[in-house]
Amino acid sequence: MQRWLPWPWVILALLTLIVRPESALAAEEITVSAAASLTDALKAVAHQFEQDHSGVKVVLNFAASGVLLQQMAQGAPVEVFLSADQKTMDQAQETGLIVPETRKNLVSNGLVLIVPQDSRLALKDLHSLARPEVKRLGLGNPETVPAGRYTREALRHQGLWETLQPKYIMGESVRQVLDYVSRGEVDAGFVFTTDAAIAKGKVRPVLVVKGHRPILYPLALVTAGRQPALARKFLDFLGGPQAQEIFKKYGFGKP
Helix, strand or coil, rough: CCCCCCCCHHHHHHHHHHHCCCCHHHHHHHEEEEHHHHHHHHHHHHHHHHHHHHCCEEEEEECCCCHHHHHHHHCCCCCCCCCCCHHHHHHHHCCCEHHHHEEEEEHHHHHHHHEEEECCCCCCCCHHHCCCCCCCEEECCCCHHHHHHHHHHHHHHHCCCCHHHHHEEEEECCHHHHHHHHCCCCEEEEEHHHHHHHHHHCCCEEECCCCCEEEEEEEEEEEECCCHHHHHHHHHHHHHHHHHHHHHCCCECCC
């Protein structure tokens, strides 16, 4: 025999749907798209924010900055965007994807050349990379990966960009390059200082790379964000003392 809910329960169920539609469930959730090099630090920052704001969930989406830009351009739901370079954020602003007045620099970083921990290569400068024993060189794809763009800029400054091209193994994010070096799949690679620190014991920094523009991480609210008030709270938190102390712990500097 088919059983029916008593009318009071039917009415209560309908009222629940009316009072708390699916969109209301998202009211306490924001999505943050951030450069891959921010992965570990931003996870810790988001966790602290959630602890300080009961019922709030920060959904983190990490990839190369250029990939994140493409996702937003295609309509991905995002409230806050953090890029690893100014060029990508400039493109986001030019195409109306971010709220310009909310844009600011969050942290800074450095670029280093790393080798596998057990490597015996003696790399005294960037010109050492042209030696025949260096067969594979990892770097981010400059078209989408900011670390790759900084690398290209530094190598061009030394007149090495074209010379070294046959050795390049391109990664789709700086963390992919870090993995290549950690596993010994390349002889050396270019990553951010903070990435090298995360893989301590697996890789060794051998050179601090110069000859590129300052590495600054801009952030901004996304124009199409569905939770602007909550997103602005998170934006303010990122610039506050708690978050800045966490970023410092992970090796990031002041902008």
